[in-house]
Amino acid sequence: MKKIKKILFILCSFALMSCGVKCETCHDKHEIKCTRCNGVGIANCISCGGIGSQMCYACGGTGNVMQMDYVTGGMRYTMCYQCGGLGRRNCLSCGGAGRTTCTTCHGSKKIPCPDCEQE
Ligand SMILES: [Zn+2]
Ligand SMILES: [Zn+2]
Ligand SMILES: [Zn+2]
Ligand SMILES: [Zn+2]
Secondary structure, eight states: OHHHHHHHHHHHHHHHHHHTSOOTTTTTSSEEEOTTTTTSSEEEOTTTTTSSEEEOTTTTTSSEEEEEOTTTSSEEEEEOTTTTTSSEEEOTTTTTSSEEEOTTTTTSSEEEOTTTTTO
16 A cells, blocks of 8 residues: 555646746746737738738729719719729728738737636
8 A cells, every 4th residue: 555655646747847848838837929910910901901901892803893973863983082093091000001900919029828828
């Protein structure tokens, strides 16, 4: 009986040792560099993909819209007043900058270590 208890004690001390080993992912800082923005805190805008502009929904990106011609009674194309005929508009999410605060880390540049979360 005494022998078994001793073995159990050794096993326990081994387990405690492995518990004390530093987290390889975060080196016990419990946070790691944000993977989405790579620690910058700013990421490409999701809405426009970093371009800063979006297709104009009013004209479907053509820059022209169909409008009734009251003189002839037929349809004619006129310049889209929403985008000024460009077919593209500034992105509403980033205001045309193409970049926004990283939504994963909210600009803090760091995220909680996924390997320490269970603690
Ligand atoms: Zn960790
Ligand atoms: Zn955008
Ligand atoms: Zn337009
Ligand atoms: Zn981030």
